[in-house]
Amino acid sequence: MTPWRLEVFEELGSTSDYAAAKARFGAPAGLAVLALKQTAGRGSRGRGWQAPVGNLNLSVLLRPSRPAAEAGMFALLAALAVAEALEGFFVPPTTLKWPNDILINGAKLAGILIDAAPQGGRLDWLVIGIGMNLVQAPEIAGRATTSLRIHGAEVTPRQAADSILARLSHWQEAASESIRAAWLSRAHPIGTQITVAGAQTTRTGCFAGLSAAGELLLRTENRIEPISTGEILLGLV
16 A cells, blocks of 8 residues: 655645656655645646635656556546545535546536556556545536535545545555446446547447446447547437
């Protein structure tokens, strides 16, 4: 089990950028970075991430002994850690949406960003960034958002960070099969109609589970296709 070394900053550009810079200079696994105010947060697919004061900005550095192809598995285990951590604060049940969203009643509560550096086909280091709306839900075009405060839960960034780190310790050494099974138990059901919006194409079909590497499996009329990147919209659009 990796012992965490938590560094807390009043203000930081990006917790993930800071952790990645430390990784490049040889920092060992277990660094956790919490910023009470983040001024240059990053979201998925090159988007910015709004981080009002009071929300969670947390990144952790790992050096997993896993193939580089399994980097996506860490978004799944991080989502599990977040979902389980929230159970201690009496919040409504969460739903996980591939690859990196935690939802409450269909609205986005938290997101996960993975930065990884492969070396010789394996992961040299990996940074998991976690942003969560604790007190305020910033607007995202075309998306419903929510916060813990909206649901009556008052949680500080430090409380959320400590709880998530405890669950990350549990999941980071788990077998891929266990991670996939636990993630699927908290996700939209197999057979759910989904749309996959990529950079250049949009595909529709049914959710058919996860591949061994954590890819989304999309069932179309005549085949099952593994999806490694894209934005998932529940329901056909």
